[in-house]
Amino acid sequence: MRIYETHAHLDFDNYKNDRDKVLASCFKAGVQKIINIGIDAESTAYSIKLSEKYPQIMATGGYHPSTVQKYDEDTLRKLLNHKNIKAVGEIGLDYYRLYNPIDLQKQVFESQIKLALEFNLPIVVHDRDAHDDCFDILTKHKPRKVVFHCFSGDVKFAEKVLNQNWYISVTGVITYKNSNLDDVIRIIPKDKLLIETDSPYLPPIPHRGERNSPEYLIYVIQKIADILRLAPKIVAEQTFLNAENFFEGV
Numbered sequence: 088m089r090i091y092e093t094h095a096h097l098d099f100d101n102y103k104n105d106r107d108k109v110l111a112s113c114f115k116a117g118v119q120k121i122i123n124i125g126i127d128a129e130s131t132a133y134s135i136k137l138s139e140k141y142p143q144i145m146a147t148g149g150y151h152p153s154t155v156q157k158y159d160e161d162t163l164r165k166l167l168n169h170k171n172i173k174a175v176g177e178i179g180l181d182y183y184r185l186y187n188p189i190d191l192q193k194q195v196f197e198s199q200i201k202l203a204l205e206f207n208l209p210i211v212v213h214d215r216d217a218h219d220d221c222f223d224i225l226t227k228h229k230p231r232k233v234v235f236h237c238f239s240g241d242v243k244f245a246e247k248v249l250n251q252n253w254y255i256s257v258t259g260v261i262t263y264k265n266s267n268l269d270d271v272i273r274i275i276p277k278d279k280l281l282i283e284t285d286s287p288y289l290p291p292i293p294h295r296g297e298r299n300s301p302e303y304l305i306y307v308i309q310k311i312a313d314i315l316r317l318a319p320k321i322v323a324e325q326t327f328l329n330a331e332n333f334f335e336g337v
């Protein structure tokens with residue numbers, strides 16, 4: 088089984104003492120490709136550094152809603168030129184934690200969408216309690232390739248996203264008892280589903296409370312396989328091909 092991790096933060100300090108070991112364990116478990124996600128200029132630069140060290144890792148570049156007060160378009164522009172940058176992200180709106188004023192979040196989100204179009208890169212969206220505003224700002228610019236990372240909407244919102252031909256990505260949250268994503272997963276066309284861990288956050292059951300790792304994607308795969316009544320191997324392979332298509336244009 089080969090596995091494609093589409094959203095991890097392995098540059099974070101959570102891995103500073105054993106990053107190489109964690110990655111070796113992931114590769115051994117079949118995680119063949121990893122997208123390491125930037126949340127500001129520093130973490131984007133570190134993601135690029137990881138991609139230069141490990142051929143299995145690719146990077147994204149962008150300012151997360153929690154860092155938009157530091158937004159510097161020229162710096163991001165330079166980072167996006169690197170050949171290992173496969174998307175702009177994670178970018179979006181977070182009305183749950185409201186790290187930054189909504190106006191500033193919207194302004195920086197929009198500026199980064201324009202950069203994605205200019206650089207012809209897909210967009211990884213962070214949407215927390217901001218479904219309608221994320222959707223409206225995105226559709227205004229008509230980007231072709233968008234994924235809603237750690238999707239948290241209902242079936243109705245999923246339909247809106249899928250009608251744009253965009254992608255939906257799910258995390259270990261789908262293994263939690265209070266998850267209501269089963270019905271969402273059932274309506275996603277098989278070529279539009281991506282999987283991720285969002286490591287170090289959101290560890291799937293039975294690892295809740297621990298630091299997450301891309302190797303735990305197996306639990307996300309198993310849960311999807313249960314919901315769709317498919318073999319885990321089929322789910323892993325289909326989501327692998329989808330991720331290649333989304334990030335690498337394969």
Ligand SMILES: [Zn+2]
Nearest residue numbers: 094124177285
């Ligand atoms: Zn993330």
